[in-house]
Amino acid sequence: MTAQIQQVVTGKQWSEQRKPAAPYLQVNKLWKHYGNFAALKEISLEINEGEFVCFLGPSGCGKTTLLRAIAGLDPQSRGEIFQGGNNISRLPPEQRDFGIVFQSYALFPNLTVADNIAYGLHSQNMSRQRIDMKVRDLLDTIGLPDVAKKYPSQLSGGQQQRIALARALATEPGLLLLDEPLSALDARVRLHLRQEIRNLQRQLGITTIMVTHDQEEALSMADRIVVMNHGVIEQVGTPEEVYRRPINAFVANFVGTMNLLPTKAASNHQVRLGDRVICCLTYKAKEMDSTWLAFRPEVAQLISAGDDKSTLQGDTRQLESFAGTVIHSEFLGNFLRVEVAMQNSDLSIKVDVGTQHANLQCCTPGQNVEVCVPSSDLQVYERYAGSSATNPALIASAGAVS
Amino acid sequence: MISVWNRNVNPADTVRLSKDDYIQRGVILIAVAFLFFTLLMPLSSMLVKSLQNADGDFVGLVNFATYFSNPVLFESVANSLQIALTSTFIVITLAFLFAYGLTRTCMPGKKTLRALTLLPLFAPSLLPGISLIYLLGNQGIFKGVLFGETIYGPIGIVIGMCFWVFPHVLMIMVTALSNSDARLYEAARVMKASPVRTFFTVTLPSAKYGLISASFVAFTLVITDFGVPKVIGGEFNVLATDIYKQVVGQQNFQMGAVVSVVLLLPAVFSFIADRLVQKKQVAMLSARAVPFVPSPHKMKDRLFFGICCLVVSAILLVIGMAVYASFITFWPYNTALTLNNYNFEEVGASWDFYFNSLEMAAWVAVIGTAVVFFNAYLVEKGRAFEPVRNLLHLMAMIPMAVPGMVLGLSYIFFFNQPGNPLNFIYATMAILVLNSVVHFYTVCHLTSVTALKQIDSEFEAVSSSLKVPFYATFWKVTLPVSLPAVLEISVYLFVNAMTTVSAVVFLYSSDTMLASISVMNMDEAGNTASAAAMAVLILVTCLAVKGTHWLLSQKLLTVTQGWRNR
Numbered sequence: 001m002t003a004q005i006q007q008v009v010t011g012k013q014w015s016e017q018r019k020p021a022a023p024y025l026q027v028n029k030l031w032k033h034y035g036n037f038a039a040l041k042e043i044s045l046e047i048n049e050g051e052f053v054c055f056l057g058p059s060g061c062g063k064t065t066l067l068r069a070i071a072g073l074d075p076q077s078r079g080e081i082f083q084g085g086n087n088i089s090r091l092p093p094e095q096r097d098f099g100i101v102f103q104s105y106a107l108f109p110n111l112t113v114a115d116n117i118a119y120g121l122h123s124q125n126m127s128r129q130r131i132d133m134k135v136r137d138l139l140d141t142i143g144l145p146d147v148a149k150k151y152p153s154q155l156s157g158g159q160q161q162r163i164a165l166a167r168a169l170a171t172e173p174g175l176l177l178l179d180e181p182l183s184a185l186d187a188r189v190r191l192h193l194r195q196e197i198r199n200l201q202r203q204l205g206i207t208t209i210m211v212t213h214d215q216e217e218a219l220s221m222a223d224r225i226v227v228m229n230h231g232v233i234e235q236v237g238t239p240e241e242v243y244r245r246p247i248n249a250f251v252a253n254f255v256g257t258m259n260l261l262p263t264k265a266a267s268n269h270q271v272r273l274g275d276r277v278i279c280c281l282t283y284k285a286k287e288m289d290s291t292w293l294a295f296r297p298e299v300a301q302l303i304s305a306g307d308d309k310s311t312l313q314g315d316t317r318q319l320e321s322f323a324g325t326v327i328h329s330e331f332l333g334n335f336l337r338v339e340v341a342m343q344n345s346d347l348s349i350k351v352d353v354g355t356q357h358a359n360l361q362c363c364t365p366g367q368n369v370e371v372c373v374p375s376s377d378l379q380v381y382e383r384y385a386g387s388s389a390t391n392p393a394l395i396a397s398a399g400a401v402s
Numbered sequence: 403m404i405s406v407w408n409r410n411v412n413p414a415d416t417v418r419l420s421k422d423d424y425i426q427r428g429v430i431l432i433a434v435a436f437l438f439f440t441l442l443m444p445l446s447s448m449l450v451k452s453l454q455n456a457d458g459d460f461v462g463l464v465n466f467a468t469y470f471s472n473p474v475l476f477e478s479v480a481n482s483l484q485i486a487l488t489s490t491f492i493v494i495t496l497a498f499l500f501a502y503g504l505t506r507t508c509m510p511g512k513k514t515l516r517a518l519t520l521l522p523l524f525a526p527s528l529l530p531g532i533s534l535i536y537l538l539g540n541q542g543i544f545k546g547v548l549f550g551e552t553i554y555g556p557i558g559i560v561i562g563m564c565f566w567v568f569p570h571v572l573m574i575m576v577t578a579l580s581n582s583d584a585r586l587y588e589a590a591r592v593m594k595a596s597p598v599r600t601f602f603t604v605t606l607p608s609a610k611y612g613l614i615s616a617s618f619v620a621f622t623l624v625i626t627d628f629g630v631p632k633v634i635g636g637e638f639n640v641l642a643t644d645i646y647k648q649v650v651g652q653q654n655f656q657m658g659a660v661v662s663v664v665l666l667l668p669a670v671f672s673f674i675a676d677r678l679v680q681k682k683q684v685a686m687l688s689a690r691a692v693p694f695v696p697s698p699h700k701m702k703d704r705l706f707f708g709i710c711c712l713v714v715s716a717i718l719l720v721i722g723m724a725v726y727a728s729f730i731t732f733w734p735y736n737t738a739l740t741l742n743n744y745n746f747e748e749v750g751a752s753w754d755f756y757f758n759s760l761e762m763a764a765w766v767a768v769i770g771t772a773v774v775f776f777n778a779y780l781v782e783k784g785r786a787f788e789p790v791r792n793l794l795h796l797m798a799m800i801p802m803a804v805p806g807m808v809l810g811l812s813y814i815f816f817f818n819q820p821g822n823p824l825n826f827i828y829a830t831m832a833i834l835v836l837n838s839v840v841h842f843y844t845v846c847h848l849t850s851v852t853a854l855k856q857i858d859s860e861f862e863a864v865s866s867s868l869k870v871p872f873y874a875t876f877w878k879v880t881l882p883v884s885l886p887a888v889l890e891i892s893v894y895l896f897v898n899a900m901t902t903v904s905a906v907v908f909l910y911s912s913d914t915m916l917a918s919i920s921v922m923n924m925d926e927a928g929n930t931a932s933a934a935a936m937a938v939l940i941l942v943t944c945l946a947v948k949g950t951h952w953l954l955s956q957k958l959l960t961v962t963q964g965w966r967n968r
Contacts, residue, residue: 073863075417092420093866100867106860109965110882120868151965171868 022085024049024207025070025175030079032065032231039065040076041231047224050205052198054218057228058254063211066228067177070209072096084174099168103180105160107152113139113163114148120171138166141200158189165197169204176201178210182217194221215255219243227251249292249381259300259349261293262383271380274345278320283380290383297352299377302338304361305368312372321372322349329363331355338363340371417786422871426780427787430794433777437797439824440840444812445804451815452659465660475644475657479664482640485556486625486668489563493571493620494613496564500713501575503706505582506605508698510707516576518714521721523569524944526901526918529937530562531633532930533724541734543723554636562630565720567623568713571616578612579605584694611679618676622669626805628904633925641665642904645807649814649908659815662808673803721941728935743935751920751932756939759917762834763899770839770846771892774798775884778850779876783862795851802844806904813837814908829911837909838899846891853887854880885962886955893951897944 023046032040039062047053055063068074070081072093080089088096107116114135121131139145142162152160161181168176181197182190198221201208212218218225219239227234227242227250235247246252249260263271268284270277271291278293301312305323312319324340327348336353349371353363362369419427455461469475500519504512522530537544538553538561551557582605590600628642635643641661649658727733731740746752781795801809817828827833857880865875881888903918910916917936925933959966 071863071867072417073866090418092417092423093863094420094422094869094871095418096867098867100864102858102860102864104858104860106858106864108861108879108883110879110962111965119865120870123869123871123874153965167864168867173867 023047024051024084025209026082027066027070028080028082030066030069030081031077032062032069032074033077039231040069043079043231043233045226045233045236047207047209049207052201052208052210052221052223054222054225055209055211055228056215056218056225056255057213057234059213061228062231063213063226063228064179065231067179067209067211070175071098071100071177097173098175098177099171099173100177101161101164101168101179101181103183105152105157105164105184107160107164107167109152111151112148113144113150113152113155116152116163117167117170119167124171134170138170141169141203142166143196156189157185158193161185161193162196165200169200169206174207176206176208178208180211180213182212183214190217197221219255225255227254229254246379246381249294249383252292252294252379252381257297257350258294259297260381261347261349263291263293263380265289265291265380278378279318279375280378280380281318281375282378292381292383294379294381295373295377297337297350298335300349300351300371300373302340302351302353302362303370303372305370307370309370309372318375319372320375320378321370323368323370324349326363326365326367326369328365329353336360336363340369422866423785423787426784426872427790429776430780430784430787430790433773433780434790434794434797436773437794437800437840437843440836441797441800441804441809441843444809444816447815447819448659448662448808448812451656452663454656456654456656465656466663469657469660469664474639475661478639478641478644478661481556481638482625482642482665483668485559485563485631485640486621488556489560489567489624490617490620492560493564493567494617496713497568497571497575497616498609498613499706499709500572501579503710504576505579506694506696507703507706508696509703509710515710515714519572519717520569521717521941522566524897524901524948525721525724525941526903526921526937527562527566527627527629528633528903528918528921528925528933529724529941530565530720531558531630532921532925532934532937533720533727534558534562534634535930536723536727536733536934537719552636554634555638558634558636559631559638559640562634563624563627565717566627566630567620568717570623571620574612574616574619575609578609578616580693581612582608582694584692587694611682614679615676618672618679622672622676625668626665626807626904628807628907629922632903632922642805642807645811646907649811655811655815658811662805662811665805666803666808669805669808670803677799724934724941725938727931728938730931733931743931744939746920746924746932746936749924749927749929749932751924751929751936752915755915755920756917756936756943758831758914759900759940760943762831762838762914762916763896765831765835766838766842766899767892767896769835770842770895771888773839774843774846775850775881775888775891776876778847778854779880781847782851782854783857783859783872783876783880785862785866785872795847798847799844801840801842804841806841806902807907809841810837810905810908813905829909829914831914833909834906834914834916837905838902839895841902841905842895842898846894849887849891849894850884853884857883882962885958889951889955889958893948896947900940900944 025045025047027043027045030040030043031038043062043066055066057063065074069076072088072091072095076089080087082088083097108119111119114132117135117138118131121134126134135148136145139148142165144159144162147155147159147163152163155163161184165181178197182193185193194217210218210221219242222239224236224238225242226236229250235242235251237245242251242255246255246258249258252258253260261273263273263278266272266277269280271280271283271293272278273293280293303309303312309319309321322340322342324342327339327341329336329338333355335355338351338353340349340351341347342349351371353360361367452465453460453462455464500515503509504516534542534553536542538548538558539545540552542553548557553561586604586608587600590604595603625640626642628646631638631640631643632646639647641664645658645661645665648654648661728743729739729741730736731738731742742748746755777794777798781791781798784791813833816822817824817833819825827836861875861879862872865872901918903922906916907919907922910919917940921933921936921940924930924936
């Protein structure tokens with residue numbers, strides 16, 4: 001949804017249906033080994049001109065390694081990278097065409113803001129005047145016209161990061177790489193800068209890759225998200241695709257919050273939870289036995305046990321309901337996140353209840369309730385013994401912010 | 403064959419090299435070659451020499467057999483160990499108490515006391531020896547304190563060593579005791595542990611590695627020092643003086659090489675042990691530790707103030723005595739003050755020696771700082787080429803394990819070979835400078851690496867993305883940012899070059915006679931007052947340089963305050 005709006009605004013040629021002949025950046029079967037450890041396992045990826053792509057994943061998933069391989073800072077062990085049709089796989093970083101911004105800003109502390117921004121321009125044989133003009137333009141662009149004479153340490157973190165951005169853009173690179181640029185900032189500054197970076201990127205139309213472990217950041221900024229885990233790409237898609245149709249349990253649980261209930265496959269459109277058969281419209285039986293039944297907290301609705309289901313929204317005939325007891329509820333501003341212990345099992349379900357209209361009485365701990373989920377919103381994923389997705393708590397702690 | 407090789411090779415290594423890479427790798431190789439020819443080759447030629455007879459024929463371990471079967475020579479090993487262990491024990495105890503006072507009590511005058519303990523660093527190790535002669539020697543003021551024992555021998559050596567090694571050990575101790583986590587003390591208090599129990603369960607364990615490390619440093623410094631036993635050792639032989647006697651006295655270079663190898667062993671052993679311990683210490687302190695802030699305690703504060711004052715008075719007494727003695731006409735018969743002792747020409751020495759020392763120290767400071775810091779930059783911030791960079795780092799660590807006497811003697815063996823194309827620098831100022839740079843390399847290297855580690859590791863990545871060559875970023879950013887460390891290194895080199903005796907004692911010529919060596923020679927010739935005068939001159943010069951450095955640093959801080967602080 002957001003992604004489509006962005007396409008209209010920027011007028012980019014890129015779209016899912018009509019791919020241009022050659023992508024701007026092409027990563028082909030990339031491997032990276034550190035001793036016996038493979039940090040990247042045969043990564044292939046295409047990024048189009050003008051696109052804003054986020055590499056998203058828990059720490060240690062290889063996202064930064066991939067970014068640094070694209071920059072040439074830590075060259076890959078195997079595989080190829082093409083940028084603008086040229087094979088850059090073997091080029092040292094100074095012969096590649098990119099600008100980079102780090103989490104630490106990496107601004108030169110002994111140089112003024114203006115000198116920092118002009119740092120790369122001096123090697124381009126530009127005249128003093130043109131450099132000064134360029135620096136002023138860039139400072140205007142990032143909205144800090146008055147800081148040219150200051151030193152980085154005299155600026156706030158958010159301002160420093162904008163200067164770092166201006167410095168990276170000064171040499172007009174074809175590719176902008178952002179390595180967790182917002183992670184060191186306060187929450188409020190972070191939100192603000194998100195929009196600012198996005199706007200700037202759209203305005204300049206520069207192909208951009210951002211590494212982040214913050215799924216909210218990725219969802220709000222990216223044209224496409226590349227979800228990574230353990231050195232492989234789990235899913236590539238628009239924010240909406242990744243959120244609405246996660247391809248597996250890992251993505252489902254890492255991007256946003258997901259209830260995952262261990263189930264067994266039954267037949268087409270049906271899985272078995274304990275001795276109960278649950279109808280799931282999107283599910284087509286495959287050759288697997290163990291599955292996850294998944295749904296987001298916001299698609300579920302909560303009613304007191306025994307209440308009339310006809311008051312619920314949607315088609316009441318196609319609801320699956322789970323009886324249980326409220327254990328606790330967490331107030332999160334515009335909604336309550338209620339945790340419900342399921343009857344006759346040690347599983348629990350999270351349900352988001354809007355604070356505006358809902359019947360909040362049933363949300364107090366100890367209440368017997370029913371959790372109702374439309375069958376069309378139920379999803380089923382493969383479940384492997386020992387896979388990280390079998391332990392949702394572990395994934396959640398690895399960086400998912402809900 | 404080639405195809406097999408290609409398949410196995412890591413393609414990352416086949417990344418095309420830029421001009422930057424070639425320059426960088428070229429410089430790294432030059433740096434490795436530098437240490438190879440100024441450190442490894444001399445050392446190996448010394449090892450070879452120890453296996454040869456006087457005619458240069460290979461004789462295997464015969465020299466070692468001769469050495470160990472000679473009771474007089476072998477006795478030195480026991481003597482050296484005895485001196486080293488005793489001095490280490492005393493100095494560690496004193497330094498621990500002192501450091502405890504500085505870090506764990508609220509005693510007054512901490513800064514002044516701390517500053518005064520640094521004084522011995524600025525004097526040659528010959529100075530405490532000379533001073534002790536005046537204080538406790540046959541004509542000494544406090545001769546009675548010794549109850550008839552002579553100061554010329556183990557007693558004098560141990561006292562002199564304690565004086566000279568104290569500041570080195572104190573620095574490590576203070577660091578070790580500062581690395582304490584206040585939360586542990588709070589936890590101990592909450593659990594109602596007695597102060598004594600807290601001391602043994604919290605304080606001592608957290609300072610454990612510092613204590614061990616300081617012990618090794620003290621042991622190495624004592625066992626390799628030449629100045630103190632030379633002046634006050636009398637008939638009591640130790641390894642360091644044995645080398646000198648064998649080489650300079652008896653011209654027995656083979657035996658000198660053998661003793662060097664013997665002296666190298668404990669130094670290398672304690673160096674390796676120290677490195678292992680320090681690695682552990684790094685892991686001990688968590689980044690989230692809360693620094694300990696002592697609270698006032700009348701008794702304790704007074705007790706430690708007393709102890710610290712005693713130690714500082716002893717240091718001041720030793721230095722004060724040397725200064726005083728340098729102005730005395732003829733000790734102890736004519737105590738009228740005079741400047742005559744500073745007229746070195748009268749005793750066959752010369753002010754030229756002093757200026758030679760100044761010249762050498764200046765060169766060492768300039769060249770040494772440039773070489774060491776840039777090499778450390780390549781080690782720490784270089785790109786790829788890791789095996790060679792690690793090799794350079796390893797080589798930079800070796801000088802610390804090599805006693806000055808051993809290095810100096812190695813230089814004779816290597817550079818004085820007739821076939822050596824570098825032979826021309828023998829007996830020139832150049833070899834003195836080169837030798838001193840290598841001798842003090844490690845500490846400077848470690849200081850540089852520490853300073854460089856504090857700089858954002860992404861500067862190099864940013865500049866390569868901006869197409870700015872690494873040397874430009876080094877010049878424009880890295881060097882200015884590290885200027886305080888660079889200045890510190892240069893002062894360290896200057897002071898050490900001014901005060902050193904051990905390595906250069908084999909390498910000077912009549913044209914390049916140095917002040918510190920002339921102290922030794924004048925003392926040997928019985929001109930103790932002039933020796934004291936020259937030693938004081940060195941001390942004053944070093945203090946002046948240090949003072950200038952301090953003023954300069956203050957100035958620098960104000961100038962660069964704009965970007966250093968908020």
